[in-house]
Amino acid sequence: MRTSRLEAFSDGVLAIIITIMVLELKPPAGHSLSDLVHTTGVGLLTYLLSFVYVGIYWNNHHHMFHLVQRVTGGILWANLALLFCLSLFPFTTAWMDESDFAHTPVVIYGVNLLAAAIAYFVVQNVIIRHQGAHSPLRKAVGRDLKGKISPIFYLAGIFSAVLIDPHGKIGVAIALACFVAVAIMWIIPDRRIDRVVHQIEEH
């Protein structure tokens, strides 16, 4: 099977996911700036966060499949599992936003991020196993520090939302900070992080 059609299908799904979230943004009932800020202000930031996450996945997905020549049934289904996790973003984003960042919806958003990270990890490993001993993807991934730090941050966010300050907003704020931090880590121009990652890996 050619990689190109799997890429085209994934591109389509990711393009739809990233755009569909804006449908959740309902125009405010009032016509003033404060109406906008109160009803959509936070929603916009939430949408931006999920937009960035889907952008990161699209970017990484692209790089990963650049090194894939043949798509097996296993790779195909692992990829569909990843797309399924990502397709839940509009739903979990909307719930988190509508609930005004209540504890459970924030936890579920974190679980969604975690599930997507695990699905991505599975796709990566299915490809590497299929490519065998001299897998070019294994080389490219290296020690995959970013990929390993991300789930730790997601877990930290989930647990702080569950455990810290269950009647207030501090735990939730820490959780969101974790989710934002991971996104920033992936956006920041690769060079700086790459240098750090290289230094760590060279030890």
Add this chain to the structure above:
Amino acid sequence: MRTSRLEAFSDGVLAIIITIMVLELKPPAGHSLSDLVHTTGVGLLTYLLSFVYVGIYWNNHHHMFHLVQRVTGGILWANLALLFCLSLFPFTTAWMDESDFAHTPVVIYGVNLLAAAIAYFVVQNVIIRHQGAHSPLRKAVGRDLKGKISPIFYLAGIFSAVLIDPHGKIGVAIALACFVAVAIMWIIPDRRIDRVVHQIEEH
């Protein structure tokens, strides 16, 4: 006519169908885990089932058109009929989910699965007839055991939902088990099933 544009269009439609279903998942009104489980828990599983079905069709569609060089008017319209059947999935899935798996919606979901299977079969046969005596698709399809078992399971599901236990949930449960079984049959790594199919076909 080139196959590539038909594939690109089909990919686009399938990508939209598979993603649009998540729009049916409404965020729960409450903010607790039990709200999520009660209002969306089952919906998520239903969405997953339809997601898997569209994934299977995309996968098979891809393999089928890999062996097609020229697209005739007949193939094109048979393919559009297939896409039409698949585009009804979000609707029948939503009805089945919203009705909490009432008898008729489950039957209609089964009818939708059956219609898609028939449409797929028609596309296959239109291609084979067009390719003539030495059709590579006919060779690849073989006796098409999976393709022949699936509609039997759909029919079994439909009839059990109609006939068995019309005031309770047993018939509906059997129907759903049939629909899930077919999906699993298509996902399971081809090798195992292929071996069985090969053995049966060699007799």
Add this chain to the structure above:
Amino acid sequence: MRTSRLEAFSDGVLAIIITIMVLELKPPAGHSLSDLVHTTGVGLLTYLLSFVYVGIYWNNHHHMFHLVQRVTGGILWANLALLFCLSLFPFTTAWMDESDFAHTPVVIYGVNLLAAAIAYFVVQNVIIRHQGAHSPLRKAVGRDLKGKISPIFYLAGIFSAVLIDPHGKIGVAIALACFVAVAIMWIIPDRRIDRVVHQIEEH
């Protein structure tokens, strides 16, 4: 400018239009077959009609741009005008369906069909004019009998909905018959019609 990206963009828009209409189909509130028939039965047929129309346009669009080497600014904007007309189908289809085929919505649906036909005609002519004296598209189009009959049928449908039986359903029924007839004319295997068209053109 390459034709391929214009085709890819048009494919994307058409794939979305054709799929988005199913979002208009709301699952019935009740759970019985008669609920389905009464609330969605007609809607399904209306959806099917618009689905077929978008399919026809996609098919013809594909054939037309097969003969186009260079895309000028004029072709690009004429094509966008066509896509705009087609993107109104989900809206006019929904209104016609929700109004239970009231006079005005049926007329507006006909106007939408007519507008799309005119836009398509404009795209065709912009391409032919740009290709100059030996335009391959002009040759392929021939006398374009189908393309000239269609708007006449649309107009006949529009006027019969306006003029015939304004308090009953006869005019509307004639209009719908016209709209369905055009769709069938375009679907029917080209050979039969082509033969007739050829005979007429050879006189």
Add this chain to the structure above:
Amino acid sequence: MRTSRLEAFSDGVLAIIITIMVLELKPPAGHSLSDLVHTTGVGLLTYLLSFVYVGIYWNNHHHMFHLVQRVTGGILWANLALLFCLSLFPFTTAWMDESDFAHTPVVIYGVNLLAAAIAYFVVQNVIIRHQGAHSPLRKAVGRDLKGKISPIFYLAGIFSAVLIDPHGKIGVAIALACFVAVAIMWIIPDRRIDRVVHQIEEH
């Protein structure tokens, strides 16, 4: 990274944005022509305006990336920022339309246009900087008169909506006239404008 996949993804997102706006057009409750005109008449024009803007961006985007060989991380993220701004069009268009062109929503629509223009400018400059001294894009862009006039018009529109006639409709009308004027400037066959631009640039 290949340009083609970035183009394909951008095409997908733009195709969805341009089509999704029609979902905001709700079929009128009544069934008469005046119902249509009163509830959707203006909405249709608003939709047309945003449709044209997305069309313009797609067109320009296409020309710009025609001159790009390699996509860096910076170009990729600048492009995603542009897509994010454009993906807000359905939202700001819907608010402007639903509010019946109240002051703030018109201002926000202008801000959205301005943000998209700035994002486009950033993409352009990131590409030019990356291409270095002999950047083919820099040559093609020239003095970019259109690109520089547009934000001035947006700003003029925004300020007139804010400052002129804050309790009436004159300021808003001027703002809309500015937004429409920019769209027309970009659609009009390039030759005429190009000639003017050329004359100005040759002085």
